[in-house]
Amino acid sequence: MSDDEKNPARQVITDYAQSHFRYFRTVDGTVYAQRTGHPVARPIRSQGTTGSHRQELMVGLFRDGVGVFNGTALKEALDLIEALALTERVQPTHIRVAPGFDGATWLDLGRDDGRSVRIHPTGWDVRVPDPEEVCWRRTQLTGELPLPAKDTNGKGIDLLMRLCNFADAKTEALAIAWLIGCLEPSVPVPAPFLTGPQGAGKSTGGRMLVRIIEGMTGDLRRAPKDEENMITAVAAGWITALDNLSHLPPDLSDLMCCIITGAESIKRALFTDGDVVRSRYRRPMLLTGIDVGVIRPDLAERLLTLRLERPRVRRTEAELWAEYAEILPIVLGSLLDLTVKVRAVQAETPTDLRMADFAHLCAQLDTATGFGTLEAYRASLDDLNDDVIEGDLLAQTVLKHAAELTPGVEERMTSAEWLHALTALYSGEECRPLPKGWPTTGKVLSDRLRRIQPTLAARGVLVDWGRTSAARYIELSRQAPPPPPEQQTAF
Template identity: 90%
Template sequence: MAEDEKAPAARQIITDYAQSHFRYFRTTEGTVYAQRNGHPVARPIRSQGTTGSHRQELMVGLYRDGHGVFNGTALKEALDLIEALALTEDVQPTHIRVAPGFDGATWLDLGRDDGRSVRIHPTGWDVRIPDPREVCWRRTQLTGELPLPAKDTNGKGIDLLLRLCNFANAESECLALAWLIGCLEPSVPVPAPFLTGPQGAGKSTGGRMLVRVIEGMTGDLRRAPRDEENLITAVAAGWVTALDNLSHLPPDLSDLMCCVVTGAESIKRALFTDGDVVRSRYRRPLLLTGIDVGVIRPDLAERLLPLRLERPRVRRTEAELWTEYAQILPVVLGSLLDLTVQVRATEADIPTDLRMADFAHLCAQLDTAVSLGALAAYRASLDDLNDDVIEGDLLAQTVLTHAAGLEPGAEVRMTSSQWLHCLTDLYSGQECRPLPKGWPTTGKVLSDRLKRLQPTLAARGVLVDWGRTKAARYIEMTRPAPVPAHQQTAL
């Protein structure tokens, strides 16, 4: 038989085999994935990745089932046809590590070759292979394997984990637990833990321990990327993104971290095209470590979760520490799943005064379930971060100094230029101190800075608002009158 007569037969064999052994679907971004029948892991059919491509598994399947070895042209033409046919199929998302399921459940990918995953529901959790139409896992080199979680731990794993971490107080411990529970919920943004403490407190080690509860023993910390594209690439390839040893947060990185925590979308031109684009949506748990990052911008401060560590009294070798951690990880994971089920089955009021309301609600549920004081600790941590923002911002300090001279209930309206002149004179004083670097130079710059500082100032009893009259726009500062004690009781 001539080569041109063999080619259609080869394409037909490959196409028939592929459609009988694999399920093909597309995502909202238009990427076509292949999912082996009965298996939850999906691979993009165009991938040439090191974690295994669909082309490779198709070639292996054809060979092992006795259909022979096919040349690259036949495979390419067959996959081109399969991809075109899949574009008419139903749309289904793919997920890394954590995914929503049916009936209010969520799933945790254990990263195993057999596809077994953990189904978490308010009624309990169990290990099973999910229905491929319910969950499609996407895996990368960052997807490590988790051990099978232990059953009936009676919370022992939580104590074992906290004993290895060097948390300085109970508040940091309960906030770390709340964050781990939040990492198992794909639809809820969680603030980024910032592990801080003196040199030698084990911040990097503690960060790895928290990350590896979710990502397995291959999970690790990495240095902060130099640009947005590299950070988005790292975020998209895994579930928890952990940045180690931060000493400075430039404005661009600070803004990008805010986007990672609460969710955003990146768009770039598709390769080898003139007008097509690739969309990347991301919202991931983020973890940071460092002694001090300097000045924290107010919008990032509302998305951080400071966890204090202290120097351990007894030092252990790395080999001894991680050997013990690997041994207790199944018990730790089982205890965390037990606690997660208990929290999700608990009802609690949603705090409406905090920006990260979902995480605040989780803390309230955790308090109702096991009475750890997580919500109070979360409020206290935000208060500490407000102090850090004010201590690092001379404009905020000057505004508070001005407000301290107002009568309770007083309202002051001025244009932005008038406010700039007023605050500049107040800062310079009679000594005519030179203005610091970064001090606002125009009314517009001042107005923008005040908008960033608005939540921080409100937490210290100074309300800033904007409005306009027929003549001009204005900025209004108010120092509210204190609420009488009998009204506070009524509230």
């Protein structure tokens, strides 16, 4: 038989692969493989500990009796498969939570059989999703979840709150709203900041919330030291939980803002001069700590304060987690029941809050349960605004100056004039020395005022910028306080 009549090994591998797997590419050009009828996708080039398609293909060829092939034949076959897949339609991959057809969302249970939870306003059930609808991507951070219990009558929520040490019912409602938000892939949710005195169980409470979505292997971690490591950790899981934060440097604060509301990172691809790798991310976050120091205003609008108190009775870790593992199917089932109930109701979207999607979710939760979540969310933002003001001497000085203004009357000055006026007000007659970080130029002052503008507006002080024919100016005004409820006119 001539060489042309022989069936090359690469052709045998290619035929087997195309009959047992579906190949597609993502928007960034990465090629994935899905075993026929199974929703989990593996990148064909990955050599990670979670397994690559190359390894999966080798095992399939051996177990089905096709043969054992050398590396050259596998490489040539995979090169051809990758080239063919680049001509196929684009389909995204998802970690843990994914949008589906007909307004549904999916929750990956991390099981080998691919069974997942389909959540719809009409109900939820456990099934294997159509690979054309959902493509799951799994990493070492993808833990397995138990099958959720049916017909729980909300018992799981009570069992969970009994194990956590939240300070009051309003805090519990915010925690529930955040968990529901984590099951919606298209809605950014604020990052809960679990705080309280030493020994309040902040780390334990954080783990309990995370493990409802990420499974018993989900855990808290220390904040990475640089942006690249943080983005790598965020891209490998769904919830990023940072434990025992004592301060938030500006770079980490800005990065957390990007993670919560969504951003993109681009870096050079390895072993190339001009190719790049795109990393898009928007993930739920969770933080724990007693005090993180000065909170920047842009991050404060993306946080959710959850206060805990010290428990009266202490339990061993073994007892606590054994009970938690036992009730986790009931907790997950109750959370899914409540999620369906919340998504089925209609509610108005508050127009005065930055995280409008989460505010709308809180309004839906209140309509469905009457928890008072939206009121608690507003109170949480007020507390965070107070924290911002207490940590910003410039904001305190502006508020002190605005207190002398007549409500509704604007005061205009150039940035340099404002710098002189505010500096004189802070120093006072005793010529107090200026603190570190105090603005040194009008431009720096203008930039700082833009950053704290939402915080000042929450306290009724409005800052605006404009220009006359002579120069640019900054305008400061104070809103009149609303009349008492008994004096408001009824319509």
